[in-house]
Amino acid sequence: NYEKDLSKYGKAPQPRLVAVNTFMDIFPDTRDFKAGATYTLVNQTDVAIDTLHVNYPDRPTEITLDLESDIVKDFEDYNYRMYQFKKALQPGDTLIxxxxxENKPNTFFDNNSPVVDNGTFINNSIFPSIGYSDQFEIRNTQVRKKYDLEPKDRLPAPDAPGARDNNYIGGNSDWIDFEATVSTSSDQIAIAPGYLIKEWEEDGRKYYNYKMDSKILNFYAFLSGRYDVKRDEHDGVKLEIYYHPDHDYNVDRMMSGLKEGLDYYNDNYTPYQHRQARIIEFPRTGGGFAQAFPNTIPFSEAIGFIADVDDEDNDAVDYPFSITAHELAHQWWAHQVIGANAKGATLLSESLSEYSSLKVLEKANGKEQMRKFLKDAMDGYLLGRTVEQIKENPLMYNENQQYIHYQKGSLVLYAMSDYLGDEKFNAVIKRFAEKHQFKGAPYPVATEFVNDIKAVTPDSLQYLVTDMFETITLYNNKVKDATYQELPDGKYLVTLDAQVIKYRSNEKGKSVYKNIAGDSLTFTPEGKTKALQSLPLADYIEVGVFGEVDEDTGVEKVLYLKKLKVTEISNNFDIIVDAKPVEAGIDPYNKLIDRNSDDNRSKLSEKKSSTTAKE
Structure with a gap:
């Protein structure tokens, strides 16, 4: 009903938000809040605007405008109100x-406030917004059909009319001026994005005034808690971590993530835009996630501050470090460059941030350790696509689908950097950032970024762009047999029998083994009657041979690792190495999206033979 009644106002011209001066009074003892703001709006269209459309909160809210107006429609079921001006707002005019x-009173049965006793985290989604928003529309195709709604994609195509007019975070705004005053009880610290301008006590409460010295997205938050604070400084940037005093387990890891991230991103991308970066803990009752606001990163205790990554038997990714690196990367990918509200938007934020964190992990742990992180991403993507309810999209057309923009996106971008080389790939990213940082409409789209990658990709690797960004392409690579034998000169011959199968998937998960021209490869294994199928292959795939794991470092010795051109389903590789091999594999680091990544490697068995080996 919301869509049926209100979507007709979706294209009604509205003034854009250009500045916010806000206050948030947090009362932890009673779990209440009172808040408000002054919005400065400007008619940036070329037509007069006679009506303001406001989405207001479902709580006691008073709204005043500095232009005389009447409420002509109030859709209370949807908290949507229309103010008609006595005198239309002309192009270039300002509206205040x-x-x-404030929250409705809390009761024993009803929690009407996001405030908690210790560790409050509230973002600006609780405030009024301007214009019709399609975020509440039903997305599931079958449910839309049930309620007589026209079929509709979750996001418009990048080249659709108007698709690049808005970014996907800020609503009816571009980049805004921001100031906030936050108050809390005397035993807590209150935080908002920006720099602390003033701090004082009044009537037994603490007040903090924050102001940002540059424009930011219309995306901010308020936090309050009884915190200890770890402070440091790195290359002129002040670093702060606000944490519950009992939760100091991973604070050093997080501080290291901030420093390592700043080093990598400043070296490879554009300069960090703030003089400060801070992390603030919030309780897991508020969610198990972290979220990046300008120079301010709320971070759940569940995935960072109390995560157990010290157990010797725990082979998990170092989440406090890696998530810190990811959220810091958002200061570039969202808070410098923000994508249009169109398909592929989150490739330019979530995928690039996750890729960035992988490169920080690689720098900290070495390339040899990356298999753990890449396999984790691979498994997350494969699991996510099995529970997709609407349709899977290629990466550059993803519709804010987490398993695609996080897991697949990080894997794809890491693989492309590996194939093209870090220097060339990061140069593309840097140029893209320089081209679009802090810019408004028309906002960038993923197809433009992919075209930039394509422009520096050699002809022999152009298939990677098609496979990784433009289509849903998977492999079924596996080791069929792997042996070694010692040679008279003390070297070792490794013989690897490996299968390579590539196929496309449609949006519903059906596998396709033929290309557009209808060509495919087939191979019938000896003793079998059923042939294996694959898309035509001219792919460069890594083949590796590995030695013993070093007891001190826990890192395996890489004896051989090269990308070899593969044109057949069934492949035999003879490789000579200098030390005794233990394991071999096809795509051994899981850089390609493989339906079953567990069979890419195999322990080697010794083959006794007196024959002379051919190199």
Whole structure:
């Protein structure tokens, strides 16, 4: 009903938000809040605007405008109100909108406030917004059909009319001026994005005034808690971690993640735009995630501060370090460059941030350790696509689908950097950032970024762009047999029998083994009647041979690792190495998206033979 009644106002011209001066009074003892803001809006269209459309909170809220107006429609079921001006807002004119809001009283049965006793985290989604929003529309195709709604994609195509007019985070705004005053009880610290300008006590409460010295997205938050604070400084950037005093287990890991991230991103991308970076803990009752606001990163205790990564038997990814690197990367990928509200938007934020964190992990742990992180991403993507309810999209057309933009996106971008070389690939990213940082409409789209990658990709590797970004392409690579034998000169001959199968998947998961021209490869294994199928192959795939694991470092010795051109389903590789081999594999680091990555490697068995080996 929301869509049926209100979507007709979706294209009604509205003034854009250009500045926010806000306050948030947090009362931890009673778990209440009072808040408000002054919105500065400007008519940036070329037509007069006679009506303001406001989405208001479902709580006591008072709104005032500095232009005389009447409420002509109030859709209380949807908290949507229309103010008609007595005198239309002309192009270039400014409108001041003020509001105050507070939670309904909490009861034993009803929790009407996001405030908690210790560790409050509230973002600006609780505030009024301008214009019709399609975020509440039903997305599931079958449910839309049930309620007589026209079929609709989750996001518009990158080249659809108007698709690049708005970014996917800020609503009816571009980059805004921001100031906030946050108050809390005397035993807590209150935080908002920006720099602390003033701090004082009044009537037994603490007040903090924050102001940002540059424009930011319309995306901010308020936090309050009884915190200990770890402080440091790195290359002129002040670093702070606010944490529950009992939760100091991973604070050093997080501080290291901030420093390592700043080093990598400043060296390879554009300069960090702030003088400060801070992490603030919030309780897991508020969610198991972290979220990046300008120079401010709320971080759940569940995935960072109390994560157990010290257990010797725990082979998990170092999440406090890696998530810190990911969230810091958002200061570039979202808070410098923000994608249009179109298909592929999150490739330019989530995928690039996750790729960035992988490169920081690689720098900290070495390339030899990356298999653990890449396999984790691979398994997450494969699991996610099995529970997709609408349709799977190629990466550059993903519709804010987490398993695609996080797991697949990080894997694809890491693989492309590996194939093209870090220097060449990061140069593409840097140029893209320089081209779009802090820019408004028309906002960048993923197809433009992919075209930039394509422009520096040699002809022999152009298939990677098609496979990784433009289509849903998977492999079924596996080791069929792997042996070694010692040679008279003390070297070792490794014989690897490996299968390579590549196929496409449609949006519903059906496998396709033929290309557009209808060509495919077939191979019938000896003793079998059923032939194996694959897309035509001219792929460069890594083949590796590995030695013993070093007891001190826990890192396996790489005896051989090269990308070899593969044109057949069944492949035999003879490789000579200088030391005794233990394991061999096809795509051994899981850089390609493989339906079953567990069979890419195999322990080697010794083959006794007196024959002379051919190199």
């Amino acid at each position: 909108m003020k509001f105050e809001t």
